[in-house]
Amino acid sequence: MKLQHNTILITGGTGGFGFEFASKLIALGNRVIITGRNTEKLQEVKQKLPKVVAIQSDVSKSADIRSLYDQVAQEFPGLNIIINNAGEMRKISLHHKHELTDITREIEINLMGPIRMVQQFLPLLRKQENAAILNVTSGIALMTFPVSPVYSASKSGLRSYTQALRVQLKHTNIKVIELVAPGSATSLNDKFLGEDGFNAGMLMAPGKIVDAAIKGMKNDKTEIYPGVARIIRIMSRIAPKFMIAQAGKTGASTMYSN
């Protein structure tokens, strides 16, 4: 698809991949709207990227998605691309006590968020000549990361939903794209630095991942596997138990017991 003269909404545009998407897509000549929960971070991005439209919105809250839709549909009726990027990842020891309302947080943000965004914005996307939905999953959607069990569930769930969505939208004007991102040096991963079994040297720069995503979108790829995501894809098919055992080394000494 052409990546110029589009109106693009990116959830979670204040850091990591979302910020890289915003700056690169603006540079290509697109109108870009970003969201996030933290107003100060939104203001900081606005200073760095004066052309960006920054709207506070929490993707885990249905009411926020409804009001985001009302504002965007009113002010940007030509919106034709949504990038479901906002995400959170925690280390969770299942041996510890967790509030039932809190334990599912990644599901609410990373999985329910995109599902609700798609449902809310679909009628607007259907009105456009060319439209796309890009969902950011993860190599972890292919291979669980035991130290982050709820995150792992959220990303494999999002991959499954994305595949179903692509089939259901096959005869529409809307392309459905999955970015299977490998580990990257963003604040999402700060909590793992220094953790035994975690190889920070494997983290890919977020800008490079977003470059690969933009190239994939331009070339009409439906699934994009930057860097080691390609290897994870092959290895998780050939040797799934080995891959889970490898991933399970992160946090093993501190997280897997009382």
Ligand SMILES: NC(=O)c1ccc[n+]([C@@H]2O[C@H](COP(=O)([O-])OP(=O)(O)OC[C@H]3O[C@@H](n4cnc5c(N)ncnc54)[C@H](OP(=O)(O)O)[C@@H]3O)[C@@H](O)[C@H]2O)c1
């Ligand atoms: N980094 C990696 O290794 C990696 C690998 C594969 C996939 N991914 C995925 O890539 C996406 C972006 O991750 P990242 O590494 O760029 O993370 P990041 O640097 O921590 O940025 C996350 C962004 O999401 C926003 N966000 C978080 N919760 C939100 C919510 N409830 N509503 C709206 N915005 C929210 C954050 O802003 P606020 O905090 O202000 O809301 C921030 O803008 C995520 O879906 C992540 O799972 C990351």
